[in-house]
Amino acid sequence: MEKLEFRFPAQPATPAAGAALCGVVGSGNLEILIRPGDEADACVVSVKTSARGFGRIWEAVIAEFAARHAAGGTRIAINDMGATPAVVSLRLGQALGEYTGGVQ
Amino acid sequence: MSLQYILDGLFPAGHDVSVHGQLVAGCAQTALGTVAVLGTTDAAAIGHDIALGLAGRVLDVVDQHPGRPIVFLVDTKGQALSRAEELLCLNGSLAHLARCVDLARRQGHTSLALVTGEAVSGGFLSFGLMADKTYALADAQVRVMDLKAMARVTKIPHERLVELAAESPTFAPGAENYLRMGAIEAIWDAPSAALLEAALAGQQAAGPAVDGRMVRGVERGGRHLAAATAAAVVSA
Amino acid sequence: MNAPVANKLVLRRSYFEASARARVAAVLDAGSFREFLPPEASEPSPHLAVLDIPGAFDDGVIVGSATLGGRPVLVIAQEGQFMGGAVGEIHGAKIVGLLRRAVQEKPAAVIFMADSGGVRLHEANAGLIAISEVMRAVLDTRAAGVPVIALVGGSCGAFGGMGIVSRLCSAIVMSEEGRLALSGPEVIETVAGVEEFDSKDRALVWRVTGGKHRYLTGDCAELVEDDAASFRDGAIALLAGWQEPVPASSTLRAEQTRLTERRQRFAGLRDGLEVWQALGVAEPRQIPLMDRDSLVALKKGLPA
Numbered sequence: 001m002e003k004l005e006f007r008f009p010a011q012p013a014t015p016a017a018g019a020a021l022c023g024v025v026g027s028g029n030l031e032i033l034i035r036p037g038d039e040a041d042a043c044v045v046s047v048k049t050s051a052r053g054f055g056r057i058w059e060a061v062i063a064e065f066a067a068r069h070a071a072g073g074t075r076i077a078i079n080d081m082g083a084t085p086a087v088v089s090l091r092l093g094q095a096l097g098e099y100t101g102g103v104q
Numbered sequence: 105m106s107l108q109y110i111l112d113g114l115f116p117a118g119h120d121v122s123v124h125g126q127l128v129a130g131c132a133q134t135a136l137g138t139v140a141v142l143g144t145t146d147a148a149a150i151g152h153d154i155a156l157g158l159a160g161r162v163l164d165v166v167d168q169h170p171g172r173p174i175v176f177l178v179d180t181k182g183q184a185l186s187r188a189e190e191l192l193c194l195n196g197s198l199a200h201l202a203r204c205v206d207l208a209r210r211q212g213h214t215s216l217a218l219v220t221g222e223a224v225s226g227g228f229l230s231f232g233l234m235a236d237k238t239y240a241l242a243d244a245q246v247r248v249m250d251l252k253a254m255a256r257v258t259k260i261p262h263e264r265l266v267e268l269a270a271e272s273p274t275f276a277p278g279a280e281n282y283l284r285m286g287a288i289e290a291i292w293d294a295p296s297a298a299l300l301e302a303a304l305a306g307q308q309a310a311g312p313a314v315d316g317r318m319v320r321g322v323e324r325g326g327r328h329l330a331a332a333t334a335a336a337v338v339s340a
Numbered sequence: 341m342n343a344p345v346a347n348k349l350v351l352r353r354s355y356f357e358a359s360a361r362a363r364v365a366a367v368l369d370a371g372s373f374r375e376f377l378p379p380e381a382s383e384p385s386p387h388l389a390v391l392d393i394p395g396a397f398d399d400g401v402i403v404g405s406a407t408l409g410g411r412p413v414l415v416i417a418q419e420g421q422f423m424g425g426a427v428g429e430i431h432g433a434k435i436v437g438l439l440r441r442a443v444q445e446k447p448a449a450v451i452f453m454a455d456s457g458g459v460r461l462h463e464a465n466a467g468l469i470a471i472s473e474v475m476r477a478v479l480d481t482r483a484a485g486v487p488v489i490a491l492v493g494g495s496c497g498a499f500g501g502m503g504i505v506s507r508l509c510s511a512i513v514m515s516e517e518g519r520l521a522l523s524g525p526e527v528i529e530t531v532a533g534v535e536e537f538d539s540k541d542r543a544l545v546w547r548v549t550g551g552k553h554r555y556l557t558g559d560c561a562e563l564v565e566d567d568a569a570s571f572r573d574g575a576i577a578l579l580a581g582w583q584e585p586v587p588a589s590s591t592l593r594a595e596q597t598r599l600t601e602r603r604q605r606f607a608g609l610r611d612g613l614e615v616w617q618a619l620g621v622a623e624p625r626q627i628p629l630m631d632r633d634s635l636v637a638l639k640k641g642l643p644a
């Protein structure tokens with residue numbers, strides 16, 4: 001297991017729920033939990049992943065997510081069992097959608 | 105350790121216990137009066153026949169000898185592994201046995217299980233762990249799976265499991281681990297009438313048994329999370 | 341793809357393929373579920389962390405309260421996709437806590453969506469003890485007059501200790517796709533050989549452990565389609581006139597007789613086909629092809 005921490009600037013999100021969970025920690029899948037964070041204009045992400053050595057790819061996927069979405073003011077926790085970058089992006093979008101009540 | 109030796113040690117005042125295949129059944133004399141003796145020997149694999157045989161005898165005790173304490177002797181390598189057994193819902197017969205032991209408790213029968221040999225998985229669940237309290241002899245082997253097989257299934261290196269087993273009772277075989285986690289009340293050096301009678305008397309004095317294993321696990325430092333988690337769900 | 345097909349796909353939501361959270365949302369009254377110890381208030385199992393495995397916030401089981409057909413229920417839903425739905429310390433304790441709560445609260449029922457291979461080997465002792473505690477807690481709940489209804493139709497079925505727990509429940513609602521047994525076919529094959537049980541022969545596995553077989557032999561009370569709405573309807577129908585029996589020797593005597601006679605009657609049989617024939621089914625080979633309603637009708641017509 002590898003633990004990774006990231007912090008990216010992002011436009012502030014407008015939460016509709018106190019927290020949102022997406023996905024399941026199953027083979028090739030992951031769960032993403034979004035909660036309110038401490039900094040309104042940053043998205044702080046902690047990842048626990050079963051696959052080692054993919055830190056650069058995680059960084060790129062999350063940087064792109066933070067750039068494209070208003071995801072600031074959030075603390076995102078990820079438990080991963082080897083999801084592909086495409087699945088990670090999809091779930092991040094879903095989780096944020098739920099957190100913001102469909103407004104991304 | 106032979107069954108005869110175990111019975112003589114537990115019941116020096118006399119016992120009338122017979123063995124049917126690997127099923128053990130009868131009664132014995134103690135300072136508390138007559139007790140029913142039921143269980144398995146020679147590391148029995150529990151299939152329908154043993155499960156139903158034990159269940160029927162538990163019901164006999166309930167119907168014919170109200171209040172008589174029941175001593176379960178546990179020596180099982182687990183459930184019988186065959187397609188024919190599964191075809192007739194072996195989990196159902198083990199559940200039935202468990203319900204019968206549970207009924208005896210509700211009808212006021214004190215029960216105690218003593219692991220004399222092996223205690224593995226489904227066989228252990230169906231009666232040994234259903235008794236009010238479970239004890240083990242010092243050389244008893246209590247497990248779900250040995251560490252080598254566990255290493256294969258979980259794909260965690262065997263050396264790593266051995267290393268972790270020294271720090272935590274959570275997964276490695278051994279009666280001592282179950283003691284620390286609260287599922288085994290005490291480990292007895294030898295089959296002893298004094299220990300058995302003290303245990304039964306203590307249980308009878310304590311009144312109707314409630315499942316205190318989580319609390320015991322906390323007290324003994326072997327299982328920290330379960331009690332608090334269950335309590336949090338109750339009060340959420 | 342034309343529109344009618346697409347509509348049909350939308351209407352049917354496979355229970356087998358759904359996540360535990362999706363099942364909770366679809367089986368219970370819409371919007372009624374309140375989770376106890378939700379993910380944002382929980383931490384993954386430290387036992388998995390020391391083994392270098394990422395855990396799940398809910399440890400693979402969701403517990404909470406809801407209504408079903410307007411009646412208050414407590415709910416357990418195991419997530420088969422996380423570690424095979426297997427029971428570890430936290431997972432098991434959440435179930436025990438929920439059942440103890442049911443003893444106090446006396447809801448109309450506990451709905452137990454089982455989807456589990458049994459003990460989580462990574463926490464083997466904690467898992468085995470937890471299942472034993474769940475067994476006692478299910479019987480305590482029932483003795484308090486609260487029925488516990490097991491729904492078995494997930495991808496992991498109900499095996500090992502969870503197979504025992506399911507049969508300790510008041511009744512089981514099962515789909516054809518559901519599987520209910522003690523040892524998994526893979527375990528039996530590994531120990532006793534492929535001649536004993538070929539775990540890759542899916543049709544055989546279903547003839548031995550699947551919902552239709554368990555329904556015909558009376559080990560599950562209701563057979564439903566693999567559809568969350570059907571599980572919902574099945575559970576509501578079961579509960580409609582349900583009177584939870586007081587634990588009694590007479591009830592268990594009757595079960596003892598049923599199981600003993602069945603054991604004698606079907607001694608030596610090794611395939612569902614043989615059992616169904618012995619039950620009086622004229623064309624046992626048709627059973628796997630039949631739809632749910634036809635099978636239910638067929639069972640009604642069998643000799644008692």
